[in-house]
Amino acid sequence: MGQTWRYRGKRFAIALCALACALAILVPTTAFGLTTNKATARPNEDGGSSVIGGLPTRLTWEGTVGTGEKVTSVTLMLPEGGSFDGSTTKVTVLEGLSRAKLDGEVKVEGTSLIVAFSEPATEGLLLRLEVENMHFPPDGGDVAIKGSYVNQSGEQELEESKPIKTIANTPLQALLASLDANPVVEAWNSSPFLGMFFKPQLLVTAFATLIPGWLLCLAIVCIAYPFAIILGLIFALMKISRRRLIRAIAIVYVNVLRGTPLFLQIYIMFFGLPMMNINIDNNVLGVIVIAINASAYLAEIFRAGIESIPPGQYEAASSLGMSHMMTMVNIILPQTIRRVIPTVTSDFITSYKDTSLLSSVGVMELMMFAKNLTSVSGNMTPYVAAAIFYLIVTLPLIKGVTIIEKRMARSERGGGPRPKVKAKSADAAAGGQDEMGTEPSLIEALSAPFRPASTDIAGMGGVADVQ
C-alpha cells in the first residue's frame, strides 16, 4: 500500500515539473518592450556592505530594449519617503560595449524621475540610469523600483525590479552621516595619521561593532578566573606539601604551563582535542585554556604569599592547639589572600589581555571583531577602538591595585581608620553588636582592603599605651 503511494507521489512530482517547464517557456513570449536587468544601490555602510536608508547612495537601474521596440522615455517611480537629486542623474545608453549616440534629458516630478531620449532607443540598446545622492526611506526594508516607459504604441508598465534590501537608519547611522558631513572631521581625516588610526566615523562604528567581542572577552576571563583561583590554590598547597610526589606533580604542572607560551597551549587544545574527537564549544574551550594557564601563575603567587607569612603566625596558632588544617584555613589563608590581592589583580589584567590570543583560533572575541572590521575598511581605527575597550577594564584595575597597595602599606604601619573606642561599661562587655572582624571568613579578608574609611577616628590615641 505504502509502496504504491510513493510511486504515485513520484509521478505527481514529475507532472508538476513538466507543467513548470511549460510555463517557463510560455512567459518570455509575453516579453516587455523594455526589460529591467537590474536595480541596485551602492552600499553606504561604513566598513559594511549594506544599504542604509536615509543616507546618500547611488541607485543604478539598467534595462534592455526589446525586439522591434522604440522607447522614447523611461519613468522610474522612486520609493516614497526617500529623496534623490535628479539633476545629476547620469544617463548612459550602450550598444554592445560602446556608447550609443543617444542623449537623455532628465526631469523630476515628485518621486518620479523621467528620462526622455533625444531619439527613440532601439532594439538591443542597454539603458543605464544612475541616480546620484539617492536617499532610501530611513526606516529600511525591501524597495523594488517600479516605473513605466513610452514606446511606439504608448505608455507601458515597467517590469518591477528585484527588491533592494535596505536597513534602517539608526541613531548610529545618523551620527555617522553627520560626521561624514562635518568639515572638521573631513579635515581631521585628511591627515594620514589621524585618518588611518583615529577616523571618527570608524571609531563610532567600531565601538558599536566590537561590543559583543568585548563582552565575550569579559565573560571568558570572568568565568575562567574563579576556576583559576581554585586550581591555583590547590596547586599552591600541593607545592608546599610535605609529600614529595604531590610536590613533584604541582611543580611539573606549574613549570610546564609557565614555561610554554599561552599561544602554544591554545593551539594544542583547540587543534589537539578535535583530533581526539573531543569537540568542545570554542568559547568553553577558551575559558578552559585561560583558566588552566592562569592557575599556574596563581599557584606561584599563592605559594609565595603563603610562604611570606612569618613563622610566628604558625607558632601562635599551634600554641593555641590548632591543627595544621585549622591554621591554614583560619590564620594563614586569610592573611595570604589579603597580601596577594594586588598581584592577583595584575594577573587578572594579564589574563584579560591574553584572551586576545583566542582570536587566532576563531573565538569571536574583541580582537577578532577588530581584525574583521579592519580588513573590511582597510583602516587601523578598529584596532584603536579595541585598545580602548581593553583599557576601559585594565586602567581602573591598575588604579585599584595602586590604591590597595597604598592602603595595605599604611595599615601595616598601623595607620588607617580605627574603630570607635568602646565605653568601659558593663553592658559593653555583654554586647555583641559589632560583629566586624570576629569571624575570619575569606570573604571578609577579601573585602577588607575595600572597606570605606570611616572618618570619626582621626587623631585618636590608639597608639599610646594606657597605663
Added chain:
Amino acid sequence: MFNKANALRGSGAEAHRVPPALDATEAALQAHERDKILTKHHFAPEEHPCVRIEHLMKTFDGETQVLTDVNLTVWPGEVVCVLGPSGSGKSTMLRCINLLETPTAGHILIEDHEITGHLPTKEVNKLRQNLGMVFQSFNLFPHLTAKGNVMIGQTKVLKKSKEEAEAEALKQLEAVGLLDRADFKPAQLSGGQQQRVAIARAVAMHPDILLFDEPTSALDPELVRGVLDVMRDLAENGGMTMIVVTHEMGFAREVADRVVFMEGGVVVEQGKPDDVFDRPQNERTAQFLGSIG
C-alpha cells in the same frame, strides 16, 4: 602510658644516651626534697610537679648544641622566672615544653605524661591547649581584631559558641585593661597593648601552664610596666602556673617563687629570688646579675 622505656632520637642518639624518665611517685618525692628549699611556693606533700624536665638536650642541625642537660621541675601554681644571658638556651627550653622545638634527647613530662618521643599530631595539639604561650614578638593574627584574636582559639579549638567565646574574650580583654580596644586591629595597637592582647588570648584558653618567652623584650621601656602588671596580676590573683623567660630582674625578684639561672644549655643555679639575687652561689650568676643590676 606516655612513659616510654627509652626516649632516644636524633642521629647522635647513641652519644647522648639518657636514663629513662623516673617513675612519677619517685620523681615527685625527689623533687619535693630538692625544691622545698628552692622555691617560695608551697606545695602539698602528695602533690606531683606539673612540668618535669629531665636531661633535656637540644641540638640544631646536629651541630649547635643549645641545651646540654636541663633538669627542672615546676609545681602547680608556681611562678618560675628563667634568667640568663642570650644564647643560654632559655627560650629553646621553653619552646621545647610545648613542642615548638622537638627535643633531641631527654624527657619532658607534663602532668606525668611524657611528651617527648613520637607523639601523634592530635596529642600534640591537645597538649598545646593546656600550655598557653606568649611570644616575644606577640604573634597576634593581624587580620583579626583584638577580640577576634582572643576568640579564635575558643571557637575553633575549644568549639565554644560565638557568644560564649565573645563573652570570654571581652572578660579577658577587660582583665588586661583593653576592653575599649576590643575592635582594634593589632596594627592599630601599641606593642604593649598587643602583648596584653596576646596574654588575654593565651589565658582565654584556660591553660594549666602559661609560658612567657621574653614578653617585654620587644617593647619600649615605658610600655613594659603595663605588661608586667598584667603578668603580676595573673601570678598573684590568678594562681596560674607560669614559666617566664625574662630579663626583667625587678619583676623576677618581686613576683617569682623561684628564679632559675641558665647558662650554656644547663641550669646553673636556682632558688628563691632573694637567695639568688642577694647570695648567688655560682660565680657566673653573680657576674651576670652584677652586670645587669
